[in-house]
Amino acid sequence: MEQSRVLKSLSAMAHDTRLEIVRLLVPHGKDGLAAGAIAEAIGVSASGLSFHLSQLEAAGLLTSRKASRHVIYAADCKALGGVIAYLLNDCCARDPDICACTGQDVDMGHQDRQAHASQP
Amino acid sequence: MEQSRVLKSLSAMAHDTRLEIVRLLVPHGKDGLAAGAIAEAIGVSASGLSFHLSQLEAAGLLTSRKASRHVIYAADCKALGGVIAYLLNDCCARDPDICACTGQDVDMGHQDRQAHASQP
DNA sequence: TCCATATTTCAAATATCGGTGAAATATTGA
DNA sequence: TCAATATTTCACCGATATTTGAAATATGGA
Numbered sequence: 001m002e003q004s005r006v007l008k009s010l011s012a013m014a015h016d017t018r019l020e021i022v023r024l025l026v027p028h029g030k031d032g033l034a035a036g037a038i039a040e041a042i043g044v045s046a047s048g049l050s051f052h053l054s055q056l057e058a059a060g061l062l063t064s065r066k067a068s069r070h071v072i073y074a075a076d077c078k079a080l081g082g083v084i085a086y087l088l089n090d091c092c093a094r095d096p097d098i099c100a101c102t103g104q105d106v107d108m109g110h111q112d113r114q115a116h117a118s119q120p
Numbered sequence: 121m122e123q124s125r126v127l128k129s130l131s132a133m134a135h136d137t138r139l140e141i142v143r144l145l146v147p148h149g150k151d152g153l154a155a156g157a158i159a160e161a162i163g164v165s166a167s168g169l170s171f172h173l174s175q176l177e178a179a180g181l182l183t184s185r186k187a188s189r190h191v192i193y194a195a196d197c198k199a200l201g202g203v204i205a206y207l208l209n210d211c212c213a214r215d216p217d218i219c220a221c222t223g224q225d226v227d228m229g230h231q232d233r234q235a236h237a238s239q240p
Numbered sequence: 241t242c243c244a245t246a247t248t249t250c251a252a253a254t255a256t257c258g259g260t261g262a263a264a265t266a267t268t269g270a
Numbered sequence: 271t272c273a274a275t276a277t278t279t280c281a282c283c284g285a286t287a288t289t290t291g292a293a294a295t296a297t298g299g300a
Contacts, residue, residue, distance in 0.1 A: 003139065010134035015288090016127060019211065026212050036246060048289065050248055055287095069246050069297040077212075081221020084207050088222055091139065092146050092200055101201020102208055135258090155277060168259065170278050189267040189276050242300085249294070256287070264279065270272085 001082040003090075005060065009083045012059035017044055018052050022061065025075040032074030034067075121202040123210075125180065129203045132179035137164055138172045142181065145195040152194030154187075 013019050020042050025033060033041075039049045053073055056062045060079045065072050092098045133139050140162050145153060153161070159169045173193055176182040180199045185192050212218045 007134060007136060007139065010130055010139075014127060014130035014134045019123065019127060019130075023211050026215055026218075029215075034246080035248095039247095045290075046247065047249080047291075051288075054248085066297095071247065077215055077217035078221055080207075080212055080215075081218040084204060084212070084218065085222040087133075087200075087204050087207075091143050092197075092204070095146055095149075095197060095200075097149075097197035098146070098201040098204065101198055102205040137258095156275090159277095165260075166277065167261075167279080171258075174278085186267095191277065244297100244299090246297080247295080250292085252290090254287100254289080256285105258283100258285080260282085262280085264277105266275100266277080268273105268275080270274100 001079075001086050003086075006083055006086045008059040009061055009079065012056050012061055013083075015052070015055075017042060017048075018056055021049075021052060021056060021073075022075060022080070025062065025073060026077075026080070028074065029077075030074050032063075032065075032072040034070040034072055036070065038073065121199075121206050123206075126203055126206045126211075128179040129181055129199065132176050132181055133203075135172070135175075137162060137168075138176055141169075141172060141176060141193075142195060142200070145182065145193060146197075146200070148194065149197075150194050152183075152185075152192040154190040154192055156190065158193065 013022060021038060024038060024041055035046070035049060035053060038053070039046055042049070044052070053062065053064070057064055057073075061076055061083075062073050063076050064074075088094060088099065088102070133142060141158060144158060144161055155166070155169060155173060158173070159166055162169070164172070173182065173184070177184055177193070181196055181203075182193050183196050184194075208214060208219065208222070
């Protein structure tokens with residue numbers, strides 16, 4: 001993912017309400033949730049929510065579709081994964097200290113780094 | 121890591137110059153770089169850089185120490201890892217589609233999900 | 241068609257951010 | 271102490287972002 005798109009995504013996620021929206025939508029997967037259901041769950045006004053949803057959608061983190069009189073929003077898992085991948089791989093150069101903090105298995109089988117763990 | 125700190129970190133990283141600073145500093149590890157060296161590498165004015173460095177430090181993403189008349193800044197790998205870990209684990213609930221995009225080995229040994237890869 | 245529901249759009253007010261350059265601070269060495 | 275270097279602080283200004291509430295749009299059902 002290009003850095004300019006990562007920046008848009010980070011800006012979009014760097015807001016209380018918007019990060020909550022993402023957290024709410026991820027577990028709902030592709031089914032997503034209607035705008036009204038999101039507004040009720042998060043506790044924001046309809047117009048305020050609409051503003052934040054459009055920011056997230058513009059950043060490519062959400063998709064939307066119409067269903068009857070509702071608009072259903074869903075998290076775009078590829079985009080979210082792309083942002084995380086950028087932070088891990090491009091921004092942080094897959095630094096072992098950083099990878100270690102993510103709780104992911106760090107793939108070190110094919111390289112001979114000297115282990116310099118940062119947590120003593 | 122608490123969400124409020126993650127939000128500060130995301131806000132800090134959601135800026136062109138500041139993301140560049142992080143990218144520059146990570147490979148330098150704990151040795152870090154002097155503010156002047158960063159300014160030259162990134163191409164920003166001293167006062168502008170100072171502003172951005174203080175934002176990153178306030179978010180906890182950088183550490184600073186004085187060395188003679190220089191101030192050395194270094195990336196805080198634990199903090200960076202913490203942000204990524206939050207996105208992966210708390211925000212995205214370790215969603216397999218999202219993990220798959222990160223290029224990390226996804227730990228699926230102890231669960232029986234049907235593999236539904238999102239890249240066709 | 242008319243009404244209720246669901247969502248978006250708009251404009252105005254406010255708040256926050258970022259860039260600039262001058263001045264202030266701190267450190268080193270002559 | 272004086273001058274040079276390295277960095278931060280400050281005040282100002284314009285650009286962006288966010289909130290709010292009213293109005294506009296679209297849809298489905300009576």
